[in-house]
Amino acid sequence: MPFFEAVRLALAQIRVQKLKSFFTLLGVMIGVMFLIAVVSIVQGMGNYVEDAFAGKFLGVNTFNVRRFPDFNMGDVTEAEWRAWQRRPLVTVEDAMAIRDALPAGTRWAIEDARWLAAQSPYVASGPQALVQAVTPEYFAIKNLVVTQGRAFNEQEDRLGAPVVVIGTEVAEHFFPALDPIGKELRIGGLPFRVIGVLEKQGTVFGVPLDRQVLGPFHSALHRFTGARRGLYGVVVQAPSAEAMPEVQATVRELMRRRHKLRPAQDDDFVLESSESALTTWASIKRYLVLAGIFLPAIGLVVGAMVIMNIMLVAVAERTREIGIRKSLGARRRDIMAQFLVEASTLSTFGAAIGIGLGIGLSKLVAAVSPLPASVATWSIGVAVLLGAGVGIVAGIYPAGRASRLDPVVALRAD
């Protein structure tokens, strides 16, 4: 039985019985669809975490000195959490000590933030803004681009000048159809002068970066952000990736000294880098990949069972055909091959549809969520192989049965 002939026969079967074929292939289709979609989403999330999240949120070659990790997605026990709450605060004094200890070429900034209400003379209320009291180098570290006006400088920070740089959404909401530069924005009842507008950045991991308001740390802002009850963090940017470990070691050393930790004691603070965020991501990814294997596996097992059933029916229906073929000289392996090729053509066809659906699903996810799902080429190859493999596994039993039919009995069947 030539290969192409069997393939053609199987495709003809699908064409004649569209609805039946659809149900037959549903399992394989769904399995492959999930495979493609989950792999694409995991891949997309990976890219997102590595590029957007790590780059935008944390900055390049940057680490944050914090009381406890900010990016702890899952895996935190109640006891751990309570232990974190007992840790000493990261204070302004700590920040200053860090600044004094850093080697040349290293950037440094205090970061303190809180969601607060704001008003302008034009608009009395609105959604809360993410108010950040920061020191000037924060702009350079986070690669923030001021498209209109300017950022505040060292001197303005030292003097505690009441000035702010705002995100595009804040600008649009509080200064509709107006140039916000030089206008007044009230935070906590105190007036601040808008001196700059940030470039549009969009939303990263649910944080609307365009709703930021950035002001000098030493202005009145730090009272509203609650700096006295500890800083959100101190941001340190090493001059290069190679310098990172050394800078981190310096800061760790300093903090341990300030907290009077003995050598045997663990750190009671955390140096959070994009690397540590990526470690968290890797552990999440493990679960996602497991789901990405498990869901398709269910679909494929169900699919295999349905195909096996359908092939058994096909063998029963075509007993006479098998008898005829045997009478004309078909050997067991010829009959076996025919039904195996037929089964795997069926399931590969299902897999092809599943690949289409999976790509569609990941595009849909990309469209409605911030995840830039990207279809992995290898997953398509795996899907095709799985499709053919499922067919062969599901086809072995029915095909074996067909091949062992007694030609005399088979020829007598109706």
Added chain:
Amino acid sequence: MTADAHELAGLSTTGERQAVIGATGAAPGKDWVIVTRGIRRDYDMGGEVVHALRGVDLAVRRNEYVAIMGPSGSGKSTLMNIIGCLDTPTAGEYWLNGVLVSAMKDDELARVRNREIGFVFQTFNLLPRATALHNVELPLVYAGVPAAERKRRAIEALERVQLADRMDHRPNELSGGQRQRVAIARALINNPAILLADEPTGNLDSQTSEEIMRVFEGLANSGQTVIMVTHEPDIAAHARRVVVLRDGRISSDERRDAFVSKLAATI
């Protein structure tokens, strides 16, 4: 009739047949297409053994045109299945074209069916979804003949049965006689040692039956060995030798003339 005349009619003398059957275990000469020695076939029907064949001795020379007759239950279908290598005997020897096939395994038998036997069935047994051309090609597919040559030979075979213009039709688009001619073309495509027909006219009207019988006649005249199983005496009367089975044994084995005169006497 002299021995030469028998030869011309594609017949062999009783004595010769006795001799070749008697030489148990020895391969028959090249002339003998079929030699069976004491063929038995038992079926186990739920604990009860049914003896379908109780020792059949049959020798058929090349170019013979033999009808196998018998009432239902006489074992003629079983004998046909064994001669056609679809089934193997419980005991006895079966030599086909000088090869002992009674001891062969499944896949070897498939090869013998492919090369040595052309089947023509009562119900035609064409693949319903395949065209006439494809049906005729099938034995060549299993013989491993390349596609182009397959097609050429299948067209030639269809031309021989005057169906070249119908090669793209499916069986349900053909008349009964045309279907049987397609089946004959398929049976002959591999130049088999024997053409084995099982009630070839059983599903045809009398006029079409005559037409098919003329095709068989022509094949026999051109040197093809033909074995035909039938229960209709007038169809059997087309053969040159008639073997009658009864209760799993050969009850008579005669030349057509003897059979026809007996047939006339009974009417």
